[in-house]
Amino acid sequence: MFGRRDRAGSAHLGESGSRVESAMRRPSVWDSALAYLHGRGHEIPDAVRSRDVSSPYVPSEAVEVAVAAAYRSDGEARLLLERLVDVDEGLQEWRYRHVKMVERTIGARLGTGGSSGRDYLASTLFQPVFPELWTARSRF
Numbered sequence: 001m002f003g004r005r006d007r008a009g010s011a012h013l014g015e016s017g018s019r020v021e022s023a024m025r026r027p028s029v030w031d032s033a034l035a036y037l038h039g040r041g042h043e044i045p046d047a048v049r050s051r052d053v054s055s056p057y058v059p060s061e062a063v064e065v066a067v068a069a070a071y072r073s074d075g076e077a078r079l080l081l082e083r084l085v086d087v088d089e090g091l092q093e094w095r096y097r098h099v100k101m102v103e104r105t106i107g108a109r110l111g112t113g114g115s116s117g118r119d120y121l122a123s124t125l126f127q128p129v130f131p132e133l134w135t136a137r138s139r140f
Contacts, residue, residue: 002091002129003028005056025054030130033084034063040077042066064132068139081133088129095125 005024027035031053038044045062070077099121102111111117128134 001029002087003030003057004129005054027053028057029084030057033080033130036080037066037070037077040070040074042070042074042077059131059135064136064139067132067136071136071140084130085133088133091129092125095121099125 001023034044034048038049043062043066045060048060048063051057067081070081099118102121103118106117108118111120115121
């Protein structure tokens with residue numbers, strides 16, 4: 001839903017994996033936010049808007065510029081973008097708490113789905129869900 005497109009991550013889910021696969025073929029929350037910005041007159045490149053939404057999203061400097069412009073000139077869009085920053089920050093905080101819970105429970109043993117457990121989870125800590133919302137801040 002937020003945009004992660006990693007089919008290997010759904011392989012161990014059995015029957016639920018087909019629902020995850022289906023969701024990965026639909027536009028993500030970020031794709032929808034970019035369509036919203038475009039609809040409000042912000043310059044989101046055609047290549048980004050028409051991309052294959054089932055493939056991983058690749059951050060774009062042009063999107064970063066458009067996000068920074070939306071923050072500066074569009075109060076309504078700024079409110080939406082800040083809520084998405086709140087969601088992103090909350091997910092990153094949840095990831096940290098999850099790493100600590102796993103570490104406390106199973107230590108460094110292998111995790112579910114064949115992951116490396118704590119080490120894999122720790123590697124995800126500073127990976128934002130909506131990267132341009134963070135990188136655009138250097139343009140304010």
